Amino acid sequence: MQDISSSLKSAGKTIGFIPTMGFLHEGHLSLVKRSKELCDATIVSIFVNPTQFSPSEDLTQYPRDIEKDNKLLLEQKVDYLFYPDADEIYPENFQTFVTVNHITKKLEGEFRPTHFKGVTTVVNILINCVMPDYAFLGQKDAQQAAVIKQMVNDLKIPVNIVVCPIVRETDGLAMSSRNVYLSKDERKDALALYKALRNANKMIDEGERRVSLIISEMMTIIEKLKSSKLKYIKIVESKSFETVEELKSSNEYYILIACKIGNTRLIDNELIKVE
Numbered sequence: 662m663q664d665i666s667s668s669l670k671s672a673g674k675t676i677g678f679i680p681t682m683g684f685l686h687e688g689h690l691s692l693v694k695r696s697k698e699l700c701d702a703t704i705v706s707i708f709v710n711p712t713q714f715s716p717s718e719d720l721t722q723y724p725r726d727i728e729k730d731n732k733l734l735l736e737q738k739v740d741y742l743f744y745p746d747a748d749e750i751y752p753e754n755f756q757t758f759v760t761v762n763h764i765t766k767k768l769e770g771e772f773r774p775t776h777f778k779g780v781t782t783v784v785n786i787l788i789n790c791v792m793p794d795y796a797f798l799g800q801k802d803a804q805q806a807a808v809i810k811q812m813v814n815d816l817k818i819p820v821n822i823v824v825c826p827i828v829r830e831t832d833g834l835a836m837s838s839r840n841v842y843l844s845k846d847e848r849k850d851a852l853a854l855y856k857a858l859r860n861a862n863k864m865i866d867e868g869e870r871r872v873s874l875i876i877s878e879m880m881t882i883i884e885k886l887k888s889s890k891l892k893y894i895k896i897v898e899s900k901s902f903e904t905v906e907e908l909k910s911s912n913e914y915y916i917l918i919a920c921k922i923g924n925t926r927l928i929d930n931e932l933i934k935v936e
């Protein structure tokens with residue numbers, strides 16, 4: 662991979678990189694499209710990263726379809742697919758990990774304490790392999806994007822991070838590889854995450870600034886469902902990811918939600934600009 666990237670660079674080409682875990686959907690492809698607009702060459706990686714799953718999570722069941730992914734990437738005219746084996750990324754005697762402090766401790770990090778260490782380690786390794794000028798990430802994983810930006814800044818990794826908007830199904834459900842786990846009824850219930858976010862958005866548009874009230878309305882929508890197990894709903898300042906109690910004018914916030922529908926853990930969020 663490094664040899665390919667070096668020759669692209671010596672030919673004067675800029676490289677755009679999209680790290681994924683495969684089972685690609687329109688959300689992933691939107692990142693590919695953005696890369697193709699901005700960069701001369703686009704490289705996608707598919708790697709289901711074992712170190713970001715805890716022993717109780719779905720590493721072995723995580724959906725995979727490399728043939729279909731390959732076809733989709735060919736249709737998009739992606740230049741290279743980087744598809745390493747786990748033992749190429751983590752050979753025997755591997756012993757170096759990257760940890761970002763503070764921002765990784767809350768929200769997702771509270772529920773998945775080892776998750777971000779796996780993410781930052783693998784993204785750092787993948788960036789070292791691909792040597793991209795730009796890396797494209799989805800706002801779908803807003804905290805992950807913030808953690809990766811923090812790592813890139815702190816370690817002075819020479820790559821520009823571009824965060825692209827969430828792609829949704831026509832009814833509003835955020836696209837995710839994990840949506841395939843949902844039964845027909847759960848698929849209907851999963852829409853509650855989007856409904857709760859829309860409701861919060863409407864309250865804020867109508868002038869509500871008290872976070873506790875906004876969140877309690879969201880909770881009512883989610884907790885009505887028998888299939889739901891809410892993990893968290895938080896409103897955080899968009900850069901620091903610090904929670905707030907009241908929304909202030911001219912500020913940007915994320916409303917973040919994590920919820921299990923049946924056995925499937927879903928996350929969603931919305932970026933709010935308060936006028």
Ligand code: AMP
Pocket residue numbers: 680681682683687688689691692797798799800801802825826827828829835836837838
């Ligand atoms: P994953 O394969 O789930 O690790 O995701 C790879 C990249 O695609 C991450 O940067 C995700 O944030 C992004 N992504 C996943 N789902 C979506 C979506 N619905 N819209 C936009 N980006 C997404």
